[in-house]
Every structure is written in structure tokens, then in C-alpha cells.
Amino acid sequence: MSAIIEVSGVAKTFRQPKRLPGMGGALRSLFSRQFTEVRAVQDVSFTIAPGEAVGYLGPNGAGKSTMIKMMTGILVPSAGTLSVLGREPHAHRMTNAAEIGVVFGQRSQLWWDLPVRDSFDLHRHIYEVPEARFAENLAFLTSMLGMADYLDRPVRQLSLGQRMRAEIAMALLHDPKILFLDEPTIGLDVVAKDAVRKFLARINRERGTTIILTTHDLQDIEEICPRLIMVDDGKLLFDGELPRLRSALGSRRRLRLEFGTDPGPINLTTARLVTDDGAAKHFLLDSEDTSILDVLTELGNGYDLKDVTLEEPAIEEVIRTFYQSKPQLAATTP
Amino acid sequence: MLRTVILMRELVRMYIRTKVEYPGAMVLGWVSQFVSYGAVYTAIALIIARFGMLGGWTWSDMAMLLSVHLLTYSVGASFSFTQFREMEDLVRQGTMDAILVKPIGTWLYMVFSGFNIGYAGHVVLAVGLMAWAITQVDVAWSLPTVLFLVATLVSGAMVVCALMTMIGATALVWVRSRHLYSIFFGFWELARYPITIFPLPIQVLLLAVVPMGFISTVPVAVLLGKPVPLLGDFAGLACLLAGPVMAGLAMLHWRWCLRNYQGAGG
Numbered sequence: 001m002s003a004i005i006e007v008s009g010v011a012k013t014f015r016q017p018k019r020l021p022g023m024g025g026a027l028r029s030l031f032s033r034q035f036t037e038v039r040a041v042q043d044v045s046f047t048i049a050p051g052e053a054v055g056y057l058g059p060n061g062a063g064k065s066t067m068i069k070m071m072t073g074i075l076v077p078s079a080g081t082l083s084v085l086g087r088e089p090h091a092h093r094m095t096n097a098a099e100i101g102v103v104f105g106q107r108s109q110l111w112w113d114l115p116v117r118d119s120f121d122l123h124r125h126i127y128e129v130p131e132a133r134f135a136e137n138l139a140f141l142t143s144m145l146g147m148a149d150y151l152d153r154p155v156r157q158l159s160l161g162q163r164m165r166a167e168i169a170m171a172l173l174h175d176p177k178i179l180f181l182d183e184p185t186i187g188l189d190v191v192a193k194d195a196v197r198k199f200l201a202r203i204n205r206e207r208g209t210t211i212i213l214t215t216h217d218l219q220d221i222e223e224i225c226p227r228l229i230m231v232d233d234g235k236l237l238f239d240g241e242l243p244r245l246r247s248a249l250g251s252r253r254r255l256r257l258e259f260g261t262d263p264g265p266i267n268l269t270t271a272r273l274v275t276d277d278g279a280a281k282h283f284l285l286d287s288e289d290t291s292i293l294d295v296l297t298e299l300g301n302g303y304d305l306k307d308v309t310l311e312e313p314a315i316e317e318v319i320r321t322f323y324q325s326k327p328q329l330a331a332t333t334p
Numbered sequence: 335m336l337r338t339v340i341l342m343r344e345l346v347r348m349y350i351r352t353k354v355e356y357p358g359a360m361v362l363g364w365v366s367q368f369v370s371y372g373a374v375y376t377a378i379a380l381i382i383a384r385f386g387m388l389g390g391w392t393w394s395d396m397a398m399l400l401s402v403h404l405l406t407y408s409v410g411a412s413f414s415f416t417q418f419r420e421m422e423d424l425v426r427q428g429t430m431d432a433i434l435v436k437p438i439g440t441w442l443y444m445v446f447s448g449f450n451i452g453y454a455g456h457v458v459l460a461v462g463l464m465a466w467a468i469t470q471v472d473v474a475w476s477l478p479t480v481l482f483l484v485a486t487l488v489s490g491a492m493v494v495c496a497l498m499t500m501i502g503a504t505a506l507v508w509v510r511s512r513h514l515y516s517i518f519f520g521f522w523e524l525a526r527y528p529i530t531i532f533p534l535p536i537q538v539l540l541l542a543v544v545p546m547g548f549i550s551t552v553p554v555a556v557l558l559g560k561p562v563p564l565l566g567d568f569a570g571l572a573c574l575l576a577g578p579v580m581a582g583l584a585m586l587h588w589r590w591c592l593r594n595y596q597g598a599g600g
């Protein structure tokens with residue numbers, strides 16, 4: 001399938017006039033040609049196929065929002081080429097806008113003082129959604145997101161969770177081909193997060209809407225996005241499926257062996273001892289290919305083994321190791 | 335085209351509905367406008383009553399000038415002032431980003447989603463004063479003079495709207511631009527008086543740099559047959575051209591700023 005989004009060697013450098021101290025400095029900085037440069041995105045490339053759900057992950061300041069802003073036509077890239085639905089987003093900002101939906105977790109697109117329904121109605125006019133299709137979508141989204149209770153309440157009276165559901169619903173009223181979400185779950189409680197995730201996963205599955213979302217919350221990605229793009233400091237670190245990230249990191253499964261009596265020190269080639277609490281010992285499995293059986297075989301029968309537990313690493317841990325070891329790993333990214 | 339008109343109507347309707355959510359504030363705004371203009375005009379009237387004339391202009395000439403000044407300003411500003419004054423906040427809070435992802439012209443959206451009916455008070459005051467002044471001034475009203483008046487009102491409103499747009503657009507690049515409005519209003523106050531009473535440097539500023547002279551004092555001088563410094567016989571034509579020329583410049587500036595928009599972090 002041909003790509004719906006193609007990003008090739010894209011960079012974005014922000015230039016800000018150097019601020020000089022004091023009143024005179026403020027005046028001089030207006031005319032000075034000195035700039036501080038922030039390289040927010042550097043040489044990032046990836047392609048996204050229709051129907052994919054991609055999580056864009058990275059620490060604060062990694063350049064996630066900047067990338068979203070370039071793909072939605074808000075910002076012009078400083079270098080590289082960018083194509084969304086076959087068009088250069090900034091040059092065709094309005095045509096592009098008609099075919100995408102955008103949700104900013106940290107800023108509202110609803111009219112604060114008016115009932116939710118009014119913002120939706122205006123949206124219908126702006127996007128020229130046929131009346132019948134609009135009614136159909138509104139009914140579907142209202143029931144799916146449980147918005148019936150507050151559709152006629154002013155936006156200012158809504159809770160963050162209610163508002164965020166309304167924002168997402170609005171972004172889908174015109175049947176966009178791609179839905180961009182910049183931190184859609186930020187600030188939501190567990191229940192609201194869960195509702196939003198389930199909903200997005202379903203929209204992606206049932207309507208085939210391509211989804212690109214940025215987040216700090218790994219669970220968003222686990223539940224919505226089979227594919228993960230990881231960035232840090234403006235640069236692309238990893239692009240692929242979550243299990244691949246695990247294996248790329250050597251997975252580091254943890255094996256806990258519990259003995260009836262302390263067997264003394266144990267040295268194995270299949271597993272590396274990391275903590276030794278006497279009767280309980282923790283090993284790390286450095287290779288993905290090692291199975292528990294291999295370890296137990298090597299261990300042999302001479303021990304009073306009571307219990308064996310194998311722990312898959314938590315995704316947080318995977319990511320943490322990734323950030324720590326990124327220089328070596330950069331080579332393994334496609 | 336039809337779509338644009340429907341959209342504008344919808345946008346204005348939305349905005350008005352947000353305003354009637356707070357009816358007290360709206361009425362209070364209108365009352366305070368009447369009071370503040372009433373005070374300024376009374377002061378000018380008192381000065382003229384004392385000295386008979388202001389730079390060769392009688393009270394009825396001045397009434398014509400003040401009404402044109404207020405009308406071009408309030409019409410132009412209803413399309414622009416509050417909208418573009420907020421631009422700085424829109425940029426800083428990232429709301430601008432949300433406007434930029436809509437399939438609609440950003441300028442049109444800004445202008446109509448904030449179309450300020452609060453200026454209705456200004457317009458009523460200006461039209462009332464103008465109706466009276468028209469009967470008082472020494473002008474042989476004919477079709478050409480009436481057309482000239484209407485055209486210069488439109489042109490003047492365009493100058494106001496263009497300048498406001500340019501200041502607002504500047505926020506897209508500099509983030510801060512609100513302080514520039516105080517420059518605008520400085521010149522705006524000067525445009526309330528016959529341009530001949532000012533020293534040459536100020537005349538040049540009013541005609542060429544911040545061309546606020548064209549929203550009031552120049553067209554009314556032309557209408558009343560009074561001399562216009564620097565422009566002479568070209569003053570009439572200049573009044574008609576000022577609006578379209580400024581609108582063109584504002585459009586170029588707007589586009590340039592959008593291309594160089596950096597947004598705020600986050």
C-alpha cells in the first residue's frame with residue numbers, strides 16, 4: 001500500500017532573536033541579527049501507510065509537537081520533504097486541513113462559552129459535512145463516547161475528561177483520513193484515559209482512520225498503536241513494533257529462582273546473576289533465544305528448587321534502558 | 335463564495351451568542367463608549383466655543399471630521415481590533431495552531447469569529463453626529479460628493495483594518511505586538527484634528543508612515559475644500575487609494591508572517 005505520510009530528512013530549527021538584558025537591550029535585540037537556534041527536529045524520516053496507528057514517543061522537548069505541527073501544515077520545515085496525502089502540508093494547508101483531524105490535548109478547539117453542540121454545528125459548516133452524514137456521525141460519536149448528557153452544556157462547565165472526549169469527537173465529525181493527536185490523554189484520570197484509548201483503537205480498527213498520536217504515557221501506545229516511533233533531542237531513535245524494541249534491547253527478561261535452602265553461589269552461562277538474596281536469586285536473561293528450560297537444564301537437578309518466575313520487562317523499563325543505551329542502538333534502527 | 339458567506343454568518347452568530355451570555359457587560363460597554371466619546375467631543379466643542387475656530391475649522395466642520403473619524407474607525411475596528419489585539423495570546427497559548435488546522439482562510443476566520451458588535455454604540459453615535467453635520471457644513475451636496483464621502487469612508491475603514499491586521503500579524507513572528515497598538519492609537523487621536531494644525535514632521539507621519547490621516551482629516555478637508563499639505567490636488571485620489579493600497583500591503587505582510595510563524599513551544 002502506498003504511503004499516506006512520507007517524511008524524509010525533515011528538520012525544524014527555531015530561530016529566536018537573542019534577548020539582550022535591559023531596556024536598551026530589548027531595543028537593540030529588535031535590530032540585531034543575532035539569533036539563538038533551537039534544533040527541534042533533526043533529519044527525521046519515516047513513512048506511514050493508510051490505516052496505521054502510530055505512537056510518537058519521546059521525553060519533553062524531543063520535538064514531538066513540532067513534528068505534528070509540520071505534518072498538519074502549521075509550521076514550515078527548515079529542511080527535508082514532507083508529504084501528507086500526497087501534498088506538501090504547509091503549501092496546501094487548507095486542502096490538507098479538510099482531510100485531517102487534529103486534537104491538541106493542551107488546548108481546546110471548542111467555543112468556551114457555548115454548548116458543545118454549537119461548536120459541532122460550526123464545524124459542520126467549516127468542513128462542509130453533508131447534513132445526513134453529520135447527523136449520523138454525531139449520533140455514533142455521542143453514543144460511543146457517552147456525551148449525551150453534556151452535549152447541551154457550555155464547554156466551560158465540562159470536566160477535562162468530558163471536554164477531551166468532545167474534542168476528539170469534533171475532530172472526527174468530518175470523517176478525516178488521518179487523525180493527529182498531540183497528547184490526547186494528558187491530565188485525564190485512569191477511567192477517562194481508558195475510555196479514550198478504547199475509543200481511538202476502535203476508530204482505527206473499524207473506520208480505518210490513520211492515527212498518529214504523541215504521548216508520554218506508554219500505555220497509550222500499548223493499547224492503541226502497534227507501531228512506535230521514538231524520538232529524543234529531535235532525532236529519530238527507533239521506528240518499529242513494540243516487541244521488536246524489546247528484542248532489540250536484548251529483552252532482559254528477569255528470572256527469579258527460589259530455593260528451599262540457600263544453595264550458595266551459582267554461576268550459569270545462560271543467565272546472569274544480578275541479585276543474590278541467598279535462597280532467592282535473580283537472573284537476567286540477556287538473550288532472547290534463551291528459554292527457561294535452557295536455564296533449568298544448565299542448573300541441573302542437584303538443587304532444592306521451589307519456585308520459578310519469569311518476568312517480562314515492563315515497557316517503562318524497556319524505554320528507560322533504551323534512552324540510556326541509545327548511542328549503540330541507533331545503528332539497529334531501520 | 336456562497337459557502338464563505340454562510341460561514342461568515344455562522345461565525346458572527348456564534349460570536350454574538352457568546353456575548354449575549356454576558357448581557358450586562360455588553361450594555362455597560364456601550365454606555366461607557368457613549369460617555370467617553372461624549373466627554374472628548376464636549377472638550378473639543380468647548381475649545382472651539384472659546385476660540386471660535388480650530389485651525390480654520392468651525393464647529394460644524396469639526397463635527398463632520400469627528401463623525402467621519404469615529405465611523406471609519408468603528409467600522410474598521412469592528413472587523414479587526416479586538417480580534418488582532420488577542421493575537422498575541424492566541425500565539426502564546428497555541429490557540430492559533432488550532433485555527434491554522436481549519437480548512438478556512440485564517441484571516442477570515444479571525445475577523446468573523448470575533449466580529450465585534452460592541453462597536454454598534456460607536457456607529458450610532460457617529461451616524462447621528464454625521465447626519466447633523468451634513469446639514470450644517472458648507473458643501474454643495476451632489477451625487478459625486480456623496481459618492482466620494484461613501485468611498486472614502488470605505489477606504490478609511492480599510493486603512494484602520496489593514497493597520498490592525500499588520501500589527502496582529504506581527505505577533506505571529508514576534509509573539510509580542512500589543513504595544514504597537516499604542517502607536518496606532520497615538521496617531522488615531524491626532525487624526526481627530528485638522529492636519530494643518532500640526533508641524534511638518536507629524537504631517538508626514540500621518541500621511542506616509544502611519545497613514546491615519548486618510549481615515550478622517552484628509553477626506554473631510556477635501557470634501558470641505560480646505561487645503562491639504564504635501565498632497566495638494568492629489569489629496570482626493572490619495573484618499574480613495576489609501577484603503578486598497580494598505581489592504582494590499584497588509585495582505586503581503588500577513589502572508590509573510592504566516593510563513594514565518596513559529597508558534598509557541600509545547
Ligand SMILES: Nc1ncnc2c1ncn2[C@@H]1O[C@H](COP(=O)(O)OP(=O)(O)OP(=O)(O)O)[C@@H](O)[C@H]1O
Nearest residue numbers: 014040060061062063064065066596597598599600
Ligand atoms: N516557537 C518556538 N520557538 C523556539 N523554540 C521552540 C518553539 N517551539 C518549540 N521549541 C523548542 O523545540 C524543542 C521541541 O519542542 P516540542 O514542543 O516539539 O517538544 P515536545 O516533544 O512536544 O515536548 P513536550 O513533551 O514537552 O510537549 C524544544 O526544545 C522547544 O523548546
Ligand SMILES: [Mg+2]
Nearest residue numbers: 064065066600
Ligand atoms: Mg509537545
